[in-house]
Amino acid sequence: MKNLIVASTSTIYSGSYLDYLTEALAELFSETDEILFIPYARPGGISHDEYTQKASEAFKKLNKKIVGLHSFQDPVKAIKEATGIFTGGGNTFVLVNALHKNQVMQPLREVIFNGTPYLGTSAGSNICGVSMKTTNDMPIVYPPSFKTLGVIPFNVNPHYLDPDPNSEHMGETRETRIKEFHTQNDIPVVGLREGSWLRVKDSSIVLKGEHSARFFKQGEKPVEVSASSSLSQLTL
Protein backbone atom coordinates (compact mmCIF):
# COMPACT_ATOMS: atom_id res chain seq x y z
CA MET A 1 0.00 0.00 0.00
CA LYS A 2 2.97 2.33 0.41
CA ASN A 3 3.01 5.33 -1.91
CA LEU A 4 5.98 7.68 -1.44
CA ILE A 5 8.40 10.04 -3.08
CA VAL A 6 11.69 10.18 -1.19
CA ALA A 7 13.69 13.03 -2.72
CA SER A 8 17.33 14.00 -2.19
CA THR A 9 16.56 17.73 -2.23
CA SER A 10 13.63 20.12 -2.53
CA THR A 11 15.48 22.39 -4.92
CA ILE A 12 18.04 21.72 -7.62
CA TYR A 13 20.71 24.19 -8.68
CA SER A 14 19.20 27.14 -10.60
CA GLY A 15 15.70 25.73 -10.03
CA SER A 16 12.91 26.92 -7.77
CA TYR A 17 11.37 25.12 -4.79
CA LEU A 18 10.05 21.66 -5.81
CA ASP A 19 9.73 22.62 -9.49
CA TYR A 20 11.73 19.68 -10.87
CA LEU A 21 9.25 17.36 -9.13
CA THR A 22 6.05 18.95 -10.46
CA GLU A 23 4.94 16.06 -12.66
CA ALA A 24 5.82 13.44 -10.09
CA LEU A 25 3.90 15.32 -7.39
CA ALA A 26 0.83 15.70 -9.57
CA GLU A 27 0.78 11.92 -9.89
CA LEU A 28 1.58 11.20 -6.21
CA PHE A 29 -1.12 13.52 -4.90
CA SER A 30 -3.64 12.97 -7.72
CA GLU A 31 -6.35 11.81 -5.33
CA THR A 32 -6.17 14.59 -2.76
CA ASP A 33 -6.72 18.34 -2.78
CA GLU A 34 -5.21 19.00 0.63
CA ILE A 35 -1.75 18.08 1.87
CA LEU A 36 -0.66 18.08 5.50
CA PHE A 37 2.75 19.78 5.74
CA ILE A 38 5.21 18.90 8.51
CA PRO A 39 7.31 22.05 8.98
CA TYR A 40 9.30 20.79 12.01
CA ALA A 41 12.74 20.71 10.31
CA ARG A 42 12.83 24.53 10.20
CA PRO A 43 15.55 25.17 7.55
CA GLY A 44 17.61 28.16 8.62
CA GLY A 45 15.46 28.34 11.74
CA ILE A 46 12.40 29.79 9.96
CA SER A 47 9.06 29.64 11.75
CA HIS A 48 6.49 26.93 11.11
CA ASP A 49 4.16 29.52 9.60
CA GLU A 50 6.78 30.87 7.21
CA TYR A 51 7.79 27.38 6.13
CA THR A 52 4.18 26.32 5.59
CA GLN A 53 3.66 29.44 3.48
CA LYS A 54 6.64 28.48 1.32
CA ALA A 55 5.29 24.98 0.74
CA SER A 56 1.85 26.44 0.07
CA GLU A 57 3.15 28.66 -2.72
CA ALA A 58 4.93 25.76 -4.41
CA PHE A 59 1.76 23.65 -4.41
CA LYS A 60 -0.46 26.41 -5.78
CA LYS A 61 0.31 25.45 -9.37
CA LEU A 62 -0.93 21.94 -8.61
CA ASN A 63 -4.10 23.39 -7.04
CA LYS A 64 -3.37 21.75 -3.71
CA LYS A 65 -4.10 23.34 -0.37
CA ILE A 66 -1.33 23.04 2.23
CA VAL A 67 -2.10 22.92 5.95
CA GLY A 68 0.65 23.01 8.57
CA LEU A 69 0.76 20.24 11.19
CA HIS A 70 1.65 22.88 13.82
CA SER A 71 -1.77 24.50 13.35
CA PHE A 72 -3.62 21.46 14.74
CA GLN A 73 -4.37 21.06 18.43
CA ASP A 74 -4.14 17.29 18.05
CA PRO A 75 -1.26 16.46 15.67
CA VAL A 76 -1.82 12.69 15.94
CA LYS A 77 -5.41 13.08 14.76
CA ALA A 78 -4.25 15.38 11.95
CA ILE A 79 -1.78 12.74 10.75
CA LYS A 80 -4.36 9.99 10.91
CA GLU A 81 -6.92 11.98 8.94
CA ALA A 82 -4.56 13.40 6.32
CA THR A 83 -5.06 12.37 2.70
CA GLY A 84 -1.53 13.41 1.71
CA ILE A 85 1.58 14.34 3.72
CA PHE A 86 4.74 16.31 2.92
CA THR A 87 7.71 16.64 5.28
CA GLY A 88 10.04 19.43 4.22
CA GLY A 89 13.81 19.55 4.65
CA GLY A 90 15.90 21.46 7.14
CA ASN A 91 17.68 20.06 10.17
CA THR A 92 17.05 16.35 10.70
CA PHE A 93 17.85 16.54 14.45
CA VAL A 94 15.30 19.32 14.92
CA LEU A 95 12.75 17.38 12.84
CA VAL A 96 13.22 14.04 14.61
CA ASN A 97 13.21 15.76 18.00
CA ALA A 98 9.85 17.40 17.24
CA LEU A 99 8.35 14.22 15.78
CA HIS A 100 9.25 12.28 18.93
CA LYS A 101 8.19 15.04 21.32
CA ASN A 102 4.82 15.43 19.60
CA GLN A 103 4.50 11.63 19.54
CA VAL A 104 3.74 11.54 15.83
CA MET A 105 6.58 9.26 14.65
CA GLN A 106 4.58 6.06 15.14
CA PRO A 107 1.27 7.43 13.75
CA LEU A 108 3.14 8.77 10.72
CA ARG A 109 4.70 5.36 10.14
CA GLU A 110 1.30 3.72 10.35
CA VAL A 111 -0.46 5.99 7.86
CA ILE A 112 2.41 5.61 5.39
CA PHE A 113 2.15 1.82 5.64
CA ASN A 114 -1.60 2.19 5.14
CA GLY A 115 -1.13 4.10 1.89
CA THR A 116 -1.34 7.83 2.66
CA PRO A 117 0.71 9.46 -0.15
CA TYR A 118 3.92 10.88 1.32
CA LEU A 119 6.54 13.26 0.00
CA GLY A 120 9.85 13.74 1.81
CA THR A 121 12.66 16.04 0.76
CA SER A 122 16.11 16.01 2.36
CA ALA A 123 15.47 15.74 6.15
CA GLY A 124 11.93 14.59 5.27
CA SER A 125 13.56 11.75 3.28
CA ASN A 126 16.12 10.91 5.94
CA ILE A 127 13.30 9.98 8.29
CA CYS A 128 11.95 7.40 5.82
CA GLY A 129 14.99 5.25 6.57
CA VAL A 130 15.53 2.94 9.51
CA SER A 131 17.47 5.58 11.44
CA MET A 132 18.64 9.17 10.99
CA LYS A 133 22.24 8.04 11.44
CA THR A 134 23.22 8.93 7.86
CA THR A 135 22.06 12.54 7.89
CA ASN A 136 24.52 15.27 6.89
CA ASP A 137 23.09 17.72 9.39
CA MET A 138 24.66 19.32 12.43
CA PRO A 139 23.39 17.86 15.74
CA ILE A 140 22.05 21.18 17.03
CA VAL A 141 19.50 19.55 19.34
CA TYR A 142 19.54 16.18 21.17
CA PRO A 143 16.55 14.07 20.09
CA PRO A 144 15.23 11.30 22.37
CA SER A 145 16.20 8.69 19.76
CA PHE A 146 17.82 8.42 16.31
CA LYS A 147 15.20 5.85 15.24
CA THR A 148 13.02 6.97 12.35
CA LEU A 149 10.09 5.71 10.29
CA GLY A 150 11.65 2.66 8.66
CA VAL A 151 9.21 2.74 5.76
CA ILE A 152 12.02 1.78 3.38
CA PRO A 153 14.42 -1.07 4.24
CA PHE A 154 17.62 1.03 4.17
CA ASN A 155 18.90 4.45 5.14
CA VAL A 156 19.10 7.43 2.83
CA ASN A 157 21.97 9.86 2.50
CA PRO A 158 20.43 12.87 0.75
CA HIS A 159 22.44 15.52 -1.13
CA TYR A 160 24.96 12.75 -1.86
CA LEU A 161 28.27 14.23 -3.02
CA ASP A 162 31.12 12.55 -4.85
CA PRO A 163 34.64 13.22 -3.53
CA ASP A 164 36.27 16.28 -5.09
CA PRO A 165 39.63 15.08 -6.50
CA ASN A 166 41.02 18.63 -6.32
CA SER A 167 40.08 19.27 -2.71
CA GLU A 168 42.83 20.07 -0.22
CA HIS A 169 40.38 19.75 2.66
CA MET A 170 41.17 17.00 5.16
CA GLY A 171 37.63 16.45 6.48
CA GLU A 172 35.99 13.14 5.60
CA THR A 173 34.36 12.61 2.21
CA ARG A 174 30.74 11.48 2.17
CA GLU A 175 31.82 7.97 1.16
CA THR A 176 34.23 7.80 4.11
CA ARG A 177 31.45 8.87 6.46
CA ILE A 178 29.11 6.16 5.19
CA LYS A 179 31.88 3.57 5.50
CA GLU A 180 32.32 4.71 9.12
CA PHE A 181 28.57 4.26 9.59
CA HIS A 182 29.04 0.65 8.48
CA THR A 183 31.66 0.02 11.15
CA GLN A 184 28.81 0.48 13.66
CA ASN A 185 25.63 -0.47 11.75
CA ASP A 186 24.54 -3.05 9.18
CA ILE A 187 21.71 -1.10 7.50
CA PRO A 188 22.34 -0.50 3.76
CA VAL A 189 22.57 3.15 2.64
CA VAL A 190 21.50 4.79 -0.61
CA GLY A 191 23.43 7.95 -1.47
CA LEU A 192 20.88 10.02 -3.42
CA ARG A 193 22.35 12.77 -5.59
CA GLU A 194 20.49 16.07 -5.89
CA GLY A 195 17.82 15.68 -8.58
CA SER A 196 17.22 12.01 -7.74
CA TRP A 197 14.27 10.56 -5.90
CA LEU A 198 12.91 7.17 -4.97
CA ARG A 199 9.42 6.26 -6.11
CA VAL A 200 8.07 3.77 -3.61
CA LYS A 201 4.88 1.84 -4.42
CA ASP A 202 4.14 -1.10 -2.16
CA SER A 203 7.38 -3.10 -2.15
CA SER A 204 8.65 -1.57 -5.41
CA ILE A 205 11.37 1.08 -5.09
CA VAL A 206 12.54 2.75 -8.30
CA LEU A 207 15.29 5.35 -8.68
CA LYS A 208 13.99 8.39 -10.57
CA GLY A 209 15.74 11.42 -12.01
CA GLU A 210 18.70 11.49 -14.34
CA HIS A 211 21.52 10.52 -11.96
CA SER A 212 22.68 7.16 -10.77
CA ALA A 213 22.69 6.56 -7.00
CA ARG A 214 25.45 5.07 -4.86
CA PHE A 215 24.51 1.99 -2.88
CA PHE A 216 26.49 1.02 0.23
CA LYS A 217 26.24 -2.33 1.97
CA GLN A 218 28.24 -3.30 5.03
CA GLY A 219 31.39 -5.20 4.09
CA GLU A 220 30.89 -4.73 0.36
CA LYS A 221 32.23 -2.30 -2.23
CA PRO A 222 29.76 0.50 -3.00
CA VAL A 223 28.00 0.14 -6.34
CA GLU A 224 26.38 2.59 -8.73
CA VAL A 225 22.70 1.97 -9.40
CA SER A 226 21.59 3.46 -12.72
CA ALA A 227 18.70 5.84 -13.11
CA SER A 228 15.29 4.18 -13.59
CA SER A 229 16.39 0.91 -12.07
CA SER A 230 14.80 -0.89 -9.17
CA LEU A 231 16.31 -0.90 -5.69
CA SER A 232 13.97 -3.53 -4.29
CA GLN A 233 16.26 -6.39 -5.34
CA LEU A 234 19.40 -4.82 -3.94
CA THR A 235 18.12 -4.65 -0.42
CA LEU A 236 16.78 -8.19 -0.15
Add this chain to the structure above:
Amino acid sequence: MKNLIVASTSTIYSGSYLDYLTEALAELFSETDEILFIPYARPGGISHDEYTQKASEAFKKLNKKIVGLHSFQDPVKAIKEATGIFTGGGNTFVLVNALHKNQVMQPLREVIFNGTPYLGTSAGSNICGVSMKTTNDMPIVYPPSFKTLGVIPFNVNPHYLDPDPNSEHMGETRETRIKEFHTQNDIPVVGLREGSWLRVKDSSIVLKGEHSARFFKQGEKPVEVSASSSLSQLTL
Protein backbone atom coordinates in the same frame (compact mmCIF):
# COMPACT_ATOMS: atom_id res chain seq x y z
CA MET B 1 45.95 25.97 35.48
CA LYS B 2 44.56 24.85 32.11
CA ASN B 3 47.14 23.89 29.49
CA LEU B 4 45.74 22.78 26.15
CA ILE B 5 46.17 22.68 22.42
CA VAL B 6 42.83 22.50 20.63
CA ALA B 7 43.61 21.83 16.97
CA SER B 8 41.31 21.90 13.94
CA THR B 9 42.95 18.86 12.36
CA SER B 10 45.70 16.31 13.00
CA THR B 11 47.01 16.53 9.47
CA ILE B 12 47.21 19.37 7.00
CA TYR B 13 47.12 18.93 3.24
CA SER B 14 50.36 17.35 1.94
CA GLY B 15 51.64 17.00 5.51
CA SER B 16 52.04 13.93 7.70
CA TYR B 17 50.26 13.11 10.95
CA LEU B 18 50.75 15.92 13.53
CA ASP B 19 53.93 17.20 11.85
CA TYR B 20 52.81 20.84 11.59
CA LEU B 21 52.34 20.84 15.37
CA THR B 22 55.75 19.41 16.30
CA GLU B 23 57.15 22.53 17.96
CA ALA B 24 53.92 23.31 19.77
CA LEU B 25 53.68 19.74 21.08
CA ALA B 26 57.28 19.76 22.31
CA GLU B 27 56.37 22.79 24.40
CA LEU B 28 52.97 21.48 25.58
CA PHE B 29 54.36 18.13 26.70
CA SER B 30 57.80 19.39 27.83
CA GLU B 31 57.34 18.06 31.35
CA THR B 32 56.21 14.55 30.58
CA ASP B 33 57.70 11.54 28.79
CA GLU B 34 54.49 9.55 28.58
CA ILE B 35 51.19 10.59 27.04
CA LEU B 36 47.87 8.85 27.57
CA PHE B 37 46.15 8.47 24.20
CA ILE B 38 42.36 8.31 23.92
CA PRO B 39 41.68 6.30 20.74
CA TYR B 40 37.89 6.12 21.13
CA ALA B 41 37.01 8.22 18.04
CA ARG B 42 38.21 5.39 15.74
CA PRO B 43 38.69 7.28 12.42
CA GLY B 44 37.57 5.03 9.57
CA GLY B 45 36.65 2.44 12.18
CA ILE B 46 40.27 1.41 12.93
CA SER B 47 40.94 -0.53 16.12
CA HIS B 48 42.14 1.12 19.32
CA ASP B 49 45.47 -0.70 18.99
CA GLU B 50 46.04 0.45 15.42
CA TYR B 51 45.13 4.03 16.28
CA THR B 52 47.40 4.05 19.34
CA GLN B 53 50.22 2.72 17.15
CA LYS B 54 49.68 5.61 14.71
CA ALA B 55 49.87 8.18 17.52
CA SER B 56 52.89 6.40 18.93
CA GLU B 57 54.82 6.72 15.69
CA ALA B 58 54.09 10.43 15.42
CA PHE B 59 55.35 11.06 18.96
CA LYS B 60 58.56 9.07 18.48
CA LYS B 61 60.43 12.09 17.15
CA LEU B 62 59.55 13.93 20.37
CA ASN B 63 60.75 10.94 22.42
CA LYS B 64 57.39 10.52 24.05
CA LYS B 65 55.88 7.17 24.90
CA ILE B 66 52.20 6.76 24.01
CA VAL B 67 49.90 4.49 26.01
CA GLY B 68 46.34 3.77 24.91
CA LEU B 69 43.52 4.38 27.38
CA HIS B 70 41.87 1.15 26.18
CA SER B 71 44.78 -0.86 27.58
CA PHE B 72 43.96 0.08 31.20
CA GLN B 73 41.59 -1.95 33.34
CA ASP B 74 40.59 1.21 35.20
CA PRO B 75 40.31 4.07 32.70
CA VAL B 76 39.29 6.61 35.36
CA LYS B 77 42.47 5.88 37.33
CA ALA B 78 44.52 6.11 34.12
CA ILE B 79 43.08 9.56 33.38
CA LYS B 80 43.69 10.77 36.94
CA GLU B 81 47.31 9.60 36.93
CA ALA B 82 48.22 10.75 33.42
CA THR B 83 50.86 13.46 33.04
CA GLY B 84 49.75 14.30 29.50
CA ILE B 85 46.67 13.40 27.43
CA PHE B 86 45.94 13.32 23.69
CA THR B 87 42.51 12.66 22.20
CA GLY B 88 42.71 11.87 18.50
CA GLY B 89 40.14 12.69 15.84
CA GLY B 90 37.63 10.45 14.15
CA ASN B 91 33.90 10.30 14.74
CA THR B 92 32.76 12.63 17.54
CA PHE B 93 29.59 10.59 18.21
CA VAL B 94 31.65 7.42 18.66
CA LEU B 95 34.12 9.30 20.87
CA VAL B 96 31.52 10.97 23.10
CA ASN B 97 29.57 7.71 23.37
CA ALA B 98 32.68 5.86 24.60
CA LEU B 99 33.69 8.67 27.00
CA HIS B 100 30.24 8.61 28.61
CA LYS B 101 29.97 4.81 28.69
CA ASN B 102 33.41 4.47 30.29
CA GLN B 103 32.48 7.30 32.68
CA VAL B 104 35.63 9.24 31.92
CA MET B 105 34.06 12.53 30.72
CA GLN B 106 33.95 14.07 34.20
CA PRO B 107 37.40 12.79 35.33
CA LEU B 108 38.89 14.09 32.07
CA ARG B 109 37.32 17.49 32.67
CA GLU B 110 38.74 17.59 36.18
CA VAL B 111 42.32 16.75 35.25
CA ILE B 112 42.29 19.32 32.45
CA PHE B 113 41.09 21.98 34.91
CA ASN B 114 43.84 20.84 37.27
CA GLY B 115 46.53 21.38 34.64
CA THR B 116 47.23 18.07 32.91
CA PRO B 117 48.54 19.07 29.45
CA TYR B 118 45.95 18.13 26.83
CA LEU B 119 46.04 17.89 23.05
CA GLY B 120 42.87 17.50 21.03
CA THR B 121 42.62 17.22 17.26
CA SER B 122 39.34 17.39 15.35
CA ALA B 123 36.87 15.22 17.37
CA GLY B 124 39.32 15.52 20.30
CA SER B 125 38.91 19.31 19.99
CA ASN B 126 35.14 19.20 19.58
CA ILE B 127 34.86 17.69 23.05
CA CYS B 128 36.70 20.67 24.59
CA GLY B 129 33.64 22.81 23.91
CA VAL B 130 30.45 23.03 25.91
CA SER B 131 28.66 20.51 23.68
CA MET B 132 29.38 18.41 20.61
CA LYS B 133 26.51 20.11 18.79
CA THR B 134 28.81 21.79 16.25
CA THR B 135 30.59 18.67 15.03
CA ASN B 136 30.67 17.92 11.29
CA ASP B 137 30.46 14.19 11.85
CA MET B 138 27.78 11.72 10.91
CA PRO B 139 25.66 10.54 13.89
CA ILE B 140 26.57 6.87 13.44
CA VAL B 141 25.93 6.00 17.10
CA TYR B 142 23.53 7.53 19.67
CA PRO B 143 25.49 8.83 22.66
CA PRO B 144 23.77 9.21 26.07
CA SER B 145 24.30 12.99 25.89
CA PHE B 146 25.76 15.68 23.60
CA LYS B 147 27.35 17.44 26.60
CA THR B 148 31.13 17.56 26.47
CA LEU B 149 34.05 18.80 28.59
CA GLY B 150 33.35 22.54 28.59
CA VAL B 151 36.99 23.39 29.27
CA ILE B 152 36.71 26.34 26.88
CA PRO B 153 33.75 28.75 27.09
CA PHE B 154 32.51 28.17 23.52
CA ASN B 155 32.05 25.41 20.98
CA VAL B 156 34.54 24.55 18.27
CA ASN B 157 33.78 23.77 14.66
CA PRO B 158 36.92 22.03 13.39
CA HIS B 159 37.87 21.71 9.71
CA TYR B 160 36.04 25.00 9.19
CA LEU B 161 35.31 25.56 5.50
CA ASP B 162 34.39 28.78 3.72
CA PRO B 163 31.50 28.60 1.26
CA ASP B 164 32.59 27.70 -2.27
CA PRO B 165 31.18 30.44 -4.56
CA ASN B 166 31.32 28.06 -7.54
CA SER B 167 29.46 25.22 -5.90
CA GLU B 168 26.21 24.00 -7.44
CA HIS B 169 25.49 21.85 -4.41
CA MET B 170 22.34 22.76 -2.51
CA GLY B 171 23.36 21.31 0.88
CA GLU B 172 23.96 23.84 3.66
CA THR B 173 27.28 25.68 3.91
CA ARG B 174 29.17 25.45 7.19
CA GLU B 175 28.18 29.01 8.05
CA THR B 176 24.49 28.19 7.46
CA ARG B 177 24.80 25.17 9.74
CA ILE B 178 26.33 27.23 12.55
CA LYS B 179 23.61 29.85 12.12
CA GLU B 180 21.05 27.06 12.48
CA PHE B 181 22.84 25.98 15.66
CA HIS B 182 22.27 29.50 16.97
CA THR B 183 18.52 29.24 16.39
CA GLN B 184 18.57 26.59 19.15
CA ASN B 185 21.61 27.42 21.31
CA ASP B 186 23.37 30.53 22.65
CA ILE B 187 26.92 29.15 22.99
CA PRO B 188 29.45 31.03 20.80
CA VAL B 189 31.25 28.98 18.13
CA VAL B 190 34.78 29.28 16.78
CA GLY B 191 35.21 27.97 13.23
CA LEU B 192 38.82 26.74 13.18
CA ARG B 193 40.36 26.33 9.72
CA GLU B 194 42.73 23.44 9.08
CA GLY B 195 46.20 24.45 10.27
CA SER B 196 44.82 26.58 13.12
CA TRP B 197 44.83 25.70 16.78
CA LEU B 198 43.93 27.31 20.07
CA ARG B 199 46.62 27.59 22.73
CA VAL B 200 44.84 27.63 26.08
CA LYS B 201 46.77 28.58 29.21
CA ASP B 202 44.68 29.28 32.29
CA SER B 203 42.09 31.78 31.05
CA SER B 204 44.17 32.89 28.06
CA ILE B 205 43.09 31.53 24.66
CA VAL B 206 45.24 32.48 21.67
CA LEU B 207 44.64 31.57 18.02
CA LYS B 208 47.76 29.93 16.53
CA GLY B 209 48.70 29.01 12.97
CA GLU B 210 48.59 31.21 9.91
CA HIS B 211 44.83 31.43 9.29
CA SER B 212 42.22 33.66 10.81
CA ALA B 213 39.27 31.97 12.54
CA ARG B 214 35.57 32.70 12.16
CA PHE B 215 33.74 33.61 15.35
CA PHE B 216 29.97 33.18 15.60
CA LYS B 217 27.83 34.63 18.36
CA GLN B 218 24.06 34.22 18.57
CA GLY B 219 22.24 37.19 17.02
CA GLU B 220 25.44 38.83 15.73
CA LYS B 221 27.23 38.88 12.41
CA PRO B 222 30.17 36.43 12.31
CA VAL B 223 33.59 38.08 12.59
CA GLU B 224 37.08 37.09 11.47
CA VAL B 225 39.61 36.82 14.28
CA SER B 226 43.17 37.26 13.02
CA ALA B 227 45.96 34.77 13.63
CA SER B 228 47.88 35.26 16.90
CA SER B 229 45.09 37.21 18.53
CA SER B 230 43.38 36.43 21.80
CA LEU B 231 39.92 34.91 21.98
CA SER B 232 39.51 35.38 25.71
CA GLN B 233 38.00 38.85 25.30
CA LEU B 234 35.55 37.82 22.62
CA THR B 235 33.81 35.28 24.76
CA LEU B 236 33.33 37.39 27.87
